Amino acid sequence: MRYHKIPDETVRRLPIYLRGLMLSADSGQEHLSSKALAEYVGVPSWQIRKDFSYFGDFGTPGVGYHIERLAREIKKILRLDVIRRTALVGVGDLGSALLAYPGFRTYGLDIVAAFDVDPRKVGKRINDVKVENLTRIDTLKEREISLAIVAVPREAAQPTVDSLVAAGVKGVLNFAPCKVAAPKRVKVITLDIAMELARLPYYMPAG
Amino acid sequence: MRYHKIPDETVRRLPIYLRGLMLSADSGQEHLSSKALAEYVGVPSWQIRKDFSYFGDFGTPGVGYHIERLAREIKKILRLDVIRRTALVGVGDLGSALLAYPGFRTYGLDIVAAFDVDPRKVGKRINDVKVENLTRIDTLKEREISLAIVAVPREAAQPTVDSLVAAGVKGVLNFAPCKVAAPKRVKVITLDIAMELARLPYYMPAG
DNA sequence: CCATGTGAAGGTATTCACAGCC
DNA sequence: GGCTGTGAATACCTTCACATGG
Numbered sequence: 001m002r003y004h005k006i007p008d009e010t011v012r013r014l015p016i017y018l019r020g021l022m023l024s025a026d027s028g029q030e031h032l033s034s035k036a037l038a039e040y041v042g043v044p045s046w047q048i049r050k051d052f053s054y055f056g057d058f059g060t061p062g063v064g065y066h067i068e069r070l071a072r073e074i075k076k077i078l079r080l081d082v083i084r085r086t087a088l089v090g091v092g093d094l095g096s097a098l099l100a101y102p103g104f105r106t107y108g109l110d111i112v113a114a115f116d117v118d119p120r121k122v123g124k125r126i127n128d129v130k131v132e133n134l135t136r137i138d139t140l141k142e143r144e145i146s147l148a149i150v151a152v153p154r155e156a157a158q159p160t161v162d163s164l165v166a167a168g169v170k171g172v173l174n175f176a177p178c179k180v181a182a183p184k185r186v187k188v189i190t191l192d193i194a195m196e197l198a199r200l201p202y203y204m205p206a207g
Numbered sequence: 208m209r210y211h212k213i214p215d216e217t218v219r220r221l222p223i224y225l226r227g228l229m230l231s232a233d234s235g236q237e238h239l240s241s242k243a244l245a246e247y248v249g250v251p252s253w254q255i256r257k258d259f260s261y262f263g264d265f266g267t268p269g270v271g272y273h274i275e276r277l278a279r280e281i282k283k284i285l286r287l288d289v290i291r292r293t294a295l296v297g298v299g300d301l302g303s304a305l306l307a308y309p310g311f312r313t314y315g316l317d318i319v320a321a322f323d324v325d326p327r328k329v330g331k332r333i334n335d336v337k338v339e340n341l342t343r344i345d346t347l348k349e350r351e352i353s354l355a356i357v358a359v360p361r362e363a364a365q366p367t368v369d370s371l372v373a374a375g376v377k378g379v380l381n382f383a384p385c386k387v388a389a390p391k392r393v394k395v396i397t398l399d400i401a402m403e404l405a406r407l408p409y410y411m412p413a414g
Numbered sequence: 415c416c417a418t419g420t421g422a423a424g425g426t427a428t429t430c431a432c433a434g435c436c
Numbered sequence: 437g438g439c440t441g442t443g444a445a446t447a448c449c450t451t452c453a454c455a456t457g458g
Contacts, residue, residue: 009449011409015402019384033417042386045417046451053419061418061457079408086404093307097300103384103401147407171407177226177310179249187410189403194310195222196398197293200354200378201286202218203394216427240439252439253429260441268440269436 006077010051014074016041017048019106021071033064080108085145087169089160090152091116091124091131094175098149099126113145117156141168150174161188213284217258221281223248224255226313228278240271287315292352294376296367297359298323298331298338301382305356306333320352324363348375357381368395 020041024032034052038045052058052065055077059065075081086104088095088111099111116122117134124131140148148169152160157176164172165186174180174190182188227248231239241259245252259265259272262284266272282288293311295302295318306318323329324341331338347355355376359367364383371379372393381387381397389395 007449011406014409015399015405018405019399019402035417040386044451046453047449049418050420050450057419059418062416063458064417077409078405079411080405084408093304097304098400100300101400103399104404106384106401107405109401109404146411147404149404170411173404173407177313178230179247185412187407189407191398191400191403192222192226192310193305193308193398194313194316195226196396197311197316197354197356197380198222198225198285198287198314199218200380200394200396201291202221202284204286204353204377205392214427242439251429253431254427256440257428257442264441266440267436268434269438271439 004054006054010054011078013043013047013051014078015107016043017051018071018074018078018080021067021074022106025067025071030067031060031064032067032070034059036064075108078107084109084147085112085143086110086147086149087113087115087137087140087145087164088129088149088151089115089134089137089164090150090156091118091121091126092151092153095149095151096126098151099129109147111149113140113143137163138167140164146170148172150176150180152176154178211261213261217261218285220250220254220258221285222314223250224258225278225281225285225287228274228281229313232274232278237274238267238271239274239277241266243271282315285314291316291354292319292350293317293354293356294320294322294344294347294352294371295336295356295358296322296341296344296371297357297363298325298328298333299358302356302358303333305358306336316354318356320347320350344370345374347371353377355379357383357387359383361385 020037024040034045034048037048058070058073086109088099091114099114111129114129114131115134115137116131121131122133146169148164150157150160150172154176157174157178157180161172161180161182165182170186172188174188177192177194180188227244231247241252241255244255265277265280293316295306298321306321318336321336321338322341322344323338328338329340353376355371357364357367357379361383364381364385364387368379368387368389372389377393379395381395384399387395
């Protein structure tokens with residue numbers, strides 16, 4: 001069943017598979033079965049096969065999937081096969097931590113610019129990135145930066161996203177705990193850390 | 208339709224509603240319609256009404272929902288009506304940022320203990336919490352700490368969760384980018400920040 | 415024989431439209 | 437009139453079982 005529309009839930013899982021594939025690439029093996037990958041990532045093997053079936057035949061029956069090839073294909077689907085330069089807005093505690101966070105590299109993503117309103121932060125260097133004044137946000141387009149991470153206080157989130165959109169950004173990862181509006185050509189994913197912690201107690205029996 | 212089983216997706220949205228209710232509580236209004244709440248939180252009004260319908264009749268036709276009462280009820284459902292003390296393991300960049308993060312308070316959650324293996328970090332005070340040696344993790348039970356946040360490197364995640372489970376923790380928010388195993392009486396939510404950023408390009412048209 | 419890929423079945427969540435109530 | 441609560445319809449996702457292919 002080639003070239004079907006890929007379900008959102010599958011897209012959500014693709015980065016997990018990619019991570020697993022890259023981890024298992026170190027094992028020396030060239031191929032990997034859906035069952036073995038399932039072990040790595042904690043998703044049932046039939047789910048993995050179903051997910052992969054949405055975008056073509058990449059496995060070999062009796063053998064498994066070619067790790068290298070599958071990883072490349074997933075990157076292509078996720079559009080991680082071209083360089084994606086990312087900007088960070090808001091260099092507070094969380095922003096600084098994100099600047100130092102090595103995890104983005106896993107997916108070929110890099111934070112190459114950082115902005116803040118606070119003049120005391122402007123000019124600082126964190127992890128090889130110089131913090132710039134927020135007013136310079138309009139240089140993003142010419143610098144070919146199409147992704148942004150928003151780590152500003154809640155009140156500043158909407159104006160921040162507005163200026164990012166004006167600067168030509170196409171995708172935003174928002175850490176501010178609020179809804180932000182954007183034209184639908186711009187994808188916004190909001191990640192409210194506290195919210196995730198808040199739904200844990202629901203699943204805890206007692207105490 | 209009272210006392211139905213609450214769908215997982217509804218549980219996921221409850222903290223959003225709670226946040227919206229608390230924000231709108233400042234408006235001076237006593238009541239709020241599903242439509243008005245929809246504006247605040249960015250979830251359609253029919254979805255909100257459906258979600259609330261799973262746990263009883265809290266609204267008044269023609270008037271809306273009593274903000275205070277609904278907020279209290281949601282807290283009860285999420286089991287946020289009792290004190291939930293939280294521990295943090297791993298006081299690196301991300302861990303430190305989480306210690307300073309004020310957002311948990313929104314849900315009545317507090318980080319009251321922090322642990323790290325690095326002796327240079329032990330003894331430090333961040334945001335009124337003293338960093339303790341990791342070996343003291345076994346004191347969690349007697350200190351009535353049932354939630355934990357894991358912000359350690361990937362390799363350390365599984366052993367960390369193991370010792371948390373041994374120390375009686377019932378819920379874990381894991382920031383390490385990997386699957387972690389735990390007995391099913393313990394709920395683990397893994398939040399891989401880079402993964403969220405990685406699925407943005409998929410939704411971006413071009414460039 | 416082993417592992418993939420996929421129709422079909424089953425389950426869950428979203429969306430609609432409207433009856434019922436203030 | 438306005439807004440809630442909900443059955444019914446729809447869409448979506450998961451799970452299974454097995455035919456197919458190396």
